[in-house]
Amino acid sequence: MMIQLEDVTKIYKMGVERIAALDKLSLRIDENEYVAVMGPSGSGKSTLMNILGCLDRATSGTYQLDGQFLHKMGGGGLARIRNRRIGFVFQSFELLPRLNAIKNVSLPLIYSGIGWYGRRKRAREVLRRVGLGDRMRHRPNQLSGGEKQRVAIARALVVNPRILLADEPTGNLDSKTSTEILALFDDLHRQGQTIVMVTHEEDVARHTGRIVRMADGRIWSDRPRDEDGGRRADPAGGDGERKEGQPT
Amino acid sequence: MIVFRLLLGLGRLLIRSVFLALGQIWANKGRSVLTTIGIVIGVASVTAVIAALTGLRANVLADFESLGVNKIYLHASRPDKGRHKVARWNELMLQPDELDGMLDHCPSVVRFTRISEMPAAARFGEQTVDARIIGIEPAWHKIEDRPILEGRPFSLIDETAARAVCLVTPSMQEALHLDRNCIGQRIRFLGRAFRIVGVVEPATQFGVFGIGRKNEEVFIPFRTLRKMFRGGMYAIAASRSPEASEEARAEIRFFLRRKRKLAPGEPDTFGAEAIQKFLEQFEQMATMVTLVAGGIVGISLLVGGVGIMNIMLVSVSERTREIGLRKAVGARPSAILLQFLVEAIMLCLFGGLIGLLCGQLLTTGIAAIPKAQLERSYIPAWAVALSFGFSAGVGIIFGMFPAIKAARLDPIEALRHE
Secondary structure (H helix, E strand, C coil): CEEEEEEEEEEEEECCCCEEEEEEEEEEEECCCEEEECCCCCCHHHHHHHHHHHCCCCCCCCCECCCCCHHHCCCCHHHHHHHEEEECCCCCCCCCCCCCCHHHHHHHHHHCCCCHHCCCCCCHHHHHHCCCCCCCCCHHHCHHHHHHHHHHCCCCCCCCCEEEEEEEECCCCCHHHHHHHHHHHHHHHCCCCCCECCCCCCCHCCCCEEEEEEEEEEEEEEEEHHHHCCCHHHCCCCCCCCCCCCCC | HHHHHHHHHHHHHHHHHHHHHHHHHCCEEEEEEHHHHHHHHHHHHHHHHHHHHHHHHHHHHHHHHHCCCEEEEEEEECCCCCHHHHCHHHHCCHHHHHCCCHHHHCCEEEEEEEEEEEEEEECCCCCEEEEEEEEECCHHHHHHHCEEEEECCCHHHHHHHHHHHEEEEEEHHHHHHCCCCCCCCCCEECCCEEEEEEEEEECCCCCCCCCCCCCCCEEEEEEHHHCCCCCCEEEEEEEECHHHHHHHHHHHHHHHHHHHHCCCCCCCCEEEHEEEEHHHHHHHHHHHHHHHHHHHHHHHHHHHHHCCCCCCCCHHHHCCCHHHHHHHHCCCCHHHHHHHHHHHHHHHHHHHHHHHHHHHHHHHHHHHHHHHCCCCCCCCCCHHHHHHHHHHHHHHHHHHHHHHHHHHCCCCHHHHCC
């Protein structure tokens, strides 16, 4: 067992109203799992990702990563965890426009105190691994959408993270490029990478080995892909989307 | 070991922040230049003002030096309390014999000269010139820095025999239409004829004070003058060294008080002032003026600092997503804080450097203004250090708020920022 969430609750205060984005959620993810998190917007999947990624802290409950209790850690400690153990891939890539691919990829290494030469060497390796060996000196505006996302994935991988968190990584890409990126994720998974991916699309979720479906801050279905009932079982009516502001 | 590693880490963080800041400043060249203008103007004006005041001070000091810094002036003075408050001047006046034995009793005093002055018309042939007739003792030549240009100085014999000899200045020589070699010629004043034995260099014209006396001077032995005229006199004493002048002054005071039989608690009936003391007072005053003027101009640096703060705040808010990303990939708040703080400091230091160059240009310009007595203006090393220190200080103070703002950003919020 690598990740264990136990009774995790996250409450946001909106004025006097208290909204539970996560409601006593428990989740366990093992080494080398490939998990898709699905659910309508407002179901709490982004909050879950933020907590898994140590960007946010739960109001109550415990979070264990590799046997370490992270919910007790301070800001500096969490920054260190984000830096060494977690790789983030965002829907909108989040590359720094003025830096070329190598510099974008080596950004996390700056904060782990690795020297200039070590950073470049490591960044080159990872860029080659994601198939961008010939695009190392290009800036984001000289790259296509798929290439940008590859750079972002390389940046997430450069620290050898224990877990790769991807928030709708294909959300901004066309279907052909999406397929390529998903193939890359499949590759990484085969090489032993643990991946948690948030997605809206059933086709994307089909690539994973396990599908977690959320609604109202709770998990209502958590099954291996082959046993998953698909959207027909969605209690929200099966449209896959929910209106904003629906009570949770 | 732990301390060493901590220092190493901090050094790395700092170097990295400096490179980041340089990149950022370069990327926003135009904006960076506009931002630093406030600092540039501030530093330029502060250094120029300091340079000008330094030049002025140097000129005044040079004037003081020409007066002689080891001299002590002795003169009668009416105290403003005690029994001598109502004494007549005749009683208070210095008498020549009062100073007898002063060298024996005052070890810090090496020599002194009694001096007495009176105005008189000097005549040679058809020419008449209004002059100051000054009676001096031979020691005067060693106290005043006024070499003999022609002929010879006064000797002990001139003094003891009260000879009718005189020294003139070159301007006197000209005004009276004396021969080019006037040694041995006779001029008349105070109803007697005096033989010229030498020509003495004219007194230094005081630049800053502007009180160079135009009167022509004729010097005669003190005793010669004293025989014809029993007016007031004063004396100039010289101490061993400029440093000993205060000591010499105290010894003279003690000596004269005893001569005049002043009881303890009674005020002095004479004055003894060391040039060195004026010099020190002036130095203090000049330093104060420099600091105050520099400080007032320094306010413009604060204005420049506000400009820096403003632009850093803009920078923080337009780079919110970048900050969010950096935090998401593991930048600690301290690293973000340092990044923005170093950027502000670098901006200020660049401004300081350019300002210093502008200040040097201004100083060169000021020094070239004719008749402004500022030709000695220069930027002292401490002003350079001060400008950079102040620039860095402004950077730290005004960069702190935006940097803290950046460091406190919530990464989730920051990444959502449009």
